[in-house]
Amino acid sequence: MSLSIFAARFPASRRDIPPQNRLLHPLRHPMLAMISARTTVLIALTAILTTVTMVADDFSKAKEAIKEREWVAALGHIRKAVASSPQDMDVLVVAARVYLELDIRDTALTYARRVYEDDNEEEERILLYGEALREAGQPAEASTMLRKALKKRDDVDVSLELVNALVAADSLRSAELVATTARDKHSSSASAYIALGNIYFSSKPFPVFELAVQNYEEAIKLDKSYVMAYFNLAICYWKMANRESDKDLKAEYVKRSFEAWDNVTDLDPKNARAWYEQGKILNLVGRYAQASQALLRYRELRPLGTGENLASWYLGESYFKQNKCDSAKIHLDDVASRVDSLRPHVALMLAKCSFTSRQWKECVKGYTDATPVKSRWDNMDYWFYGVALVVSGDTANAINVMAEAADRDPKQCRFMFQYGILLQDRAMYARSTEIYRKRLENCNDTLDPKIHVFIGNNFFADSLLDSAIVSYEKALALKPGYPYAKTRLGETYIAKGEVDRGEDLLDEIIEAAKTSTSPDERKLAIGAIARLNDRALQEKQWSTIVSRSKVATELDPKSVTAWLYLAIGYQGLQDAENAKRAYREVLKLNPNNEAAKKNLKALGG
Numbered sequence: 001m002s003l004s005i006f007a008a009r010f011p012a013s014r015r016d017i018p019p020q021n022r023l024l025h026p027l028r029h030p031m032l033a034m035i036s037a038r039t040t041v042l043i044a045l046t047a048i049l050t051t052v053t054m055v056a057d058d059f060s061k062a063k064e065a066i067k068e069r070e071w072v073a074a075l076g077h078i079r080k081a082v083a084s085s086p087q088d089m090d091v092l093v094v095a096a097r098v099y100l101e102l103d104i105r106d107t108a109l110t111y112a113r114r115v116y117e118d119d120n121e122e123e124e125r126i127l128l129y130g131e132a133l134r135e136a137g138q139p140a141e142a143s144t145m146l147r148k149a150l151k152k153r154d155d156v157d158v159s160l161e162l163v164n165a166l167v168a169a170d171s172l173r174s175a176e177l178v179a180t181t182a183r184d185k186h187s188s189s190a191s192a193y194i195a196l197g198n199i200y201f202s203s204k205p206f207p208v209f210e211l212a213v214q215n216y217e218e219a220i221k222l223d224k225s226y227v228m229a230y231f232n233l234a235i236c237y238w239k240m241a242n243r244e245s246d247k248d249l250k251a252e253y254v255k256r257s258f259e260a261w262d263n264v265t266d267l268d269p270k271n272a273r274a275w276y277e278q279g280k281i282l283n284l285v286g287r288y289a290q291a292s293q294a295l296l297r298y299r300e301l302r303p304l305g306t307g308e309n310l311a312s313w314y315l316g317e318s319y320f321k322q323n324k325c326d327s328a329k330i331h332l333d334d335v336a337s338r339v340d341s342l343r344p345h346v347a348l349m350l351a352k353c354s355f356t357s358r359q360w361k362e363c364v365k366g367y368t369d370a371t372p373v374k375s376r377w378d379n380m381d382y383w384f385y386g387v388a389l390v391v392s393g394d395t396a397n398a399i400n401v402m403a404e405a406a407d408r409d410p411k412q413c414r415f416m417f418q419y420g421i422l423l424q425d426r427a428m429y430a431r432s433t434e435i436y437r438k439r440l441e442n443c444n445d446t447l448d449p450k451i452h453v454f455i456g457n458n459f460f461a462d463s464l465l466d467s468a469i470v471s472y473e474k475a476l477a478l479k480p481g482y483p484y485a486k487t488r489l490g491e492t493y494i495a496k497g498e499v500d501r502g503e504d505l506l507d508e509i510i511e512a513a514k515t516s517t518s519p520d521e522r523k524l525a526i527g528a529i530a531r532l533n534d535r536a537l538q539e540k541q542w543s544t545i546v547s548r549s550k551v552a553t554e555l556d557p558k559s560v561t562a563w564l565y566l567a568i569g570y571q572g573l574q575d576a577e578n579a580k581r582a583y584r585e586v587l588k589l590n591p592n593n594e595a596a597k598k599n600l601k602a603l604g605g
Helices: 030-067 071-084 089-101 105-118 123-135 139-152 156-168 172-185 190-202 209-222 227-243 247-267 272-284 288-301 310-321 325-338 340-356 360-369 371-376 379-391 395-408 413-425 429-442 448-461 465-478 483-496 499-514 519-538 542-555 560-572 576-589 594-602
Strands: none
Touching: 030 071, 030 089, 071 089, 089 105, 089 123, 105 123, 123 139, 123 156, 139 156, 156 172, 156 190, 172 190, 190 209, 190 227, 209 227, 227 247, 227 272, 247 272, 272 288, 272 310, 288 310, 310 325, 310 340, 325 340, 340 360, 340 371, 340 379, 360 371, 360 379, 379 395, 379 413, 395 413, 413 429, 413 448, 429 448, 448 465, 448 483, 465 483, 483 499, 483 519, 499 519, 499 542, 519 542, 519 560, 542 560, 560 576, 560 594, 576 594
16 A cells, blocks of 8 residues: 545636627628627527536535535536536646546546646645646656656745655655655655655565654644544554554553554545554454444445445445345345456355345355356355255255365364265165264264164165164164154164064164154054054055044044055945045045045945
8 A cells, every 4th residue: 555645725716607609690681780799699609608607616616525525526517617618727627636536547647747847936836736647557657757847946835746756656766756855855844854764664675663653643733634644644554453463462552553544534534445454453353343333424424436446345344244245235246246356255245144034046146157266156055055946946056065165174063964864865875874983973962863764764775774774773772662763763673574563663763652642653653553554554454444544543643544545444344334535534625636536436425
């Protein structure tokens, strides 16, 4: 960052507007021609006076807005004044200053060059042109012009602007000579000390911040209302804090920096640059609430579309850090539209916001756009992206993203569990088991028994029945009597051929559900009954089916499965009336049940 002096001087009077040329159209009749000419002259004079009044009015309003430090309002007025009177040098001086203040550098340079070429002796125009050249990235040209001006007339403010130009041009030795000469000649001038302070601030290879501070403080002693001295002092203390390794001393420098900023904003409450710099520093030290307040004040003085683009970045990030995503989005979208390099960084923050607000498609787009800055992603970003992909229906990409997330951060217990289920649903049983086991290694919570059951289900799906039994037994060891584990264990024993052992376990589930109020346990019991009824159906054990199915209808009167098995059992016993009643119950619950329709019709029902 280069430091510079802020100088705004405006002429007390304005030059007269150049006379307007008038074009008269002669008419054939002399008298008519005379009348017409007089009328034309009056119309022309009226137009000129109106134009003069409008220009004067816009110009006056611009200067009044500047006095109030309302630069955006000044811009609107000065544009009209320039459009109406593009040759008025006083108007162009004010225009150049307004455009400089609003960082519209190319236009400022155009106007500053015109007024300098019109009069290269006037101090204000010299300073204005020098600053405009420097701000437009032409410090060498500025240095040449300012040296010529100093040869004609010694001026401390011109010396200071020359120092700034030389510093910007990286001619530090020349800048130091100019600054020390100015200080020696003008020892009572605060500007001379500012110039010397800027030299020490920009010294290479290493800045000498301590000497810069001394000179800025000398400037303040000479002029306690010198805003730029406090401004530069605040920046200098911040730089000193950044290079300091001692925490206490670092904190002290940060404190002094903010004290200097307070002086700036007390002296000049509408100093937009001060609010920006202060807000940026507050953001960088993590004081986001205060940062957003300062930067919001900057945006009040420099609305979106004007001023420093990075203000939108720091303000958006400050809001984001406070979880105020709606406020953050306005400013982040603004900076993304203006600074290409920041677009992926903005996309990353907005992707996180979209995940929080469950806007899954926006979340996916955000992370996709943030791919160029993957080095800035934290581990949770991979999990967020993966979940958003799942919900958006892109499970293939979700699996790949979540695989990386699991490698990076397997201690995210909830997401590891969801990832294991996703793999299981996609019949990727071995990979699912691997994820479940990694979760068991890194997490220890109430889901552990269920995870062992899910691992068992993976083995069961791959026909590895002995491994499945081991997993179900581990679940029961962690949670004795766990109905889900016991049900799956019983079904696995039956599948393995150990029917009696399996049926005993399922009977235990049914008996426990009779006294349970848990909907899940009752549902498991009905499933167990259906499993046992399947076997009984093969052996035509109709009475057993009826007795079990009655229990099922008591556990859940709305179970289609329970009523259907009860109807089948009665039909097997040739009890047509009870069978028809049961089939009708099935059709009350599910009018489209084809088995119930067909069997009821066969029974004449």
